[in-house]
Amino acid sequence: xxxxYIGLFDVIGPVMVGPSSSHTSGANSIxxxxxxxxxGTPVKVDFTLYGSFADTFRGHGTDRALVGGILGYRxxxxxxxxxxxxxxxxxxxxxxxxxxxxxxxxxxxxxIVMEAADGHSLLVRGESLGGGRIRITRMNNIKVDxxxxxxxxxxxxxxEAGTLAFITSRLANHEINIAFMKLxxxxxxxGGPAFxxxxxxxxxxxxxxxxLLSYPTIESVDMIEL
Numbered sequence: 162x163x164x165x166y167i168g169l170f171d172v173i174g175p176v177m178v179g180p181s182s183s184h185t186s187g188a189n190s191i192x193x194x195x196x197x198x199x200x201g202t203p204v205k206v207d208f209t210l211y212g213s214f215a216d217t218f219r220g221h222g223t224d225r226a227l228v229g230g231i232l233g234y235r236x237x238x239x240x241x242x243x244x245x246x247x248x249x250x251x252x253x254x255x256x257x258x259x260x261x262x263x264x265x266x267x268x269x270x271x272x273i274v275m276e277a278a279d280g281h282s283l284l285v286r287g288e289s290l291g292g293g294r295i296r297i298t299r300m301n302n303i304k305v306d307x308x309x310x311x312x313x314x315x316x317x318x319x320x321e322a323g324t325l326a327f328i329t330s331r332l333a334n335h336e337i338n339i340a341f342m343k344l345x346x347x348x349x350x351x352g353g354p355a356f357x358x359x360x361x362x363x364x365x366x367x368x369x370x371x372x373l374l375s376y377p378t379i380e381s382v383d384m385i386e387l
Contacts, residue, residue: 185226185236187269187289188214192230194297194309195273195285197385203275205254206231212268214289215259227271228255236293272299303356305345309385311360316373317381320346320355324378328357331372338362 196203208227210218218224222241228248229241240247248255269289276282286299297307300315307313314332318324325344332339340362346355370382 185222186293187291187295188218188223188271189226189230189234189236189241190293190295190309191271191285191287191289191297192227192273193233193235194230194295194385195275195283195287196231196233198285198300198315198383199275199277199283200381200383201277201279201281203231203253204278205276207256207258207274207276209258209260209272209274211260211263211265211270211272214269214271215261218257218259224257227273231255231273231275300356303345303347303354305356305358306343307341307358307360311340312363312365313385314357314359314361314365314369315381315383315385316357316359316379318355318357318376319378319380320344320351320353321378322351324376325357327376328359328373328379331369332359332361335366335369336363337365 206228208224210223214223218227225241225244226236228244229238231253232240232244232247232251234240234244245255267288270286271289272284272286274282274284284299284301285297288296288298290296295309297305297309299305307315316328329339329342338361339359341360342357344355344357347353365384365386367384370384373379373382
């Protein structure tokens with residue numbers, strides 16, 4: 162029989178500002194990860210909260226933690242306490258919508274819609290799993306699945322032959338070992354929008370972005386380093 166083990170970190174949680182690893186540290190990590198994915202600087206961010214996030218987001222500091230993540234602060238950064246004021250100083254308009262009616266299948270979920278001054282936007286959905294751990298499950302209309310626990314490469318591209326081979330060849334050229342690789346596409350048929358998410362054991366060099374963007378089917382490249 163398979164056993165589920167609970168580690169010490171899962172019990173005591175991460176070092177953080179706030180009372181709850183799920184509602185503050187996890188929320189902060191979701192927003193921080195979303196901000197790393199977003200190209201450009203957001204001027205408007207809308208948070209839609211589901212499940213217990215919708216019920217307790219003010220009392221548990223989830224709102225401040227989310228805004229802090231968008232500003233690039235990690236869960237142990239004391240600036241989170243003043244994240245609303247700091248977001249206003251940075252010219253970022255934030256809003257919160259608690260949705261207590263929609264069943265999203267998980268208790269601690271937030272949709273983050275970031276919009277830049279030029280009008281381009283991105284929706285990122287994240288789940289807080291407990292102990293500060295998270296899972297990203299959606300980017301715009303495409304379902305994804307990654308945790309951000311590794312160096313993560315997110316490539317937006319058209320789902321056409323040769324694209325994955327090019328991506329992996331560039332990683333091999335930099336001697337980057339792939340821990341996990343998944344392709345997520347909006348439609349079942351080939352040729353439409355897709356994301357390839359690669360979680361790697363090694364550091365992702367900055368020059369990798371330009372190398373990948375040189376390929377005709379690749380439209381965006383984002384890299385997340387812990």
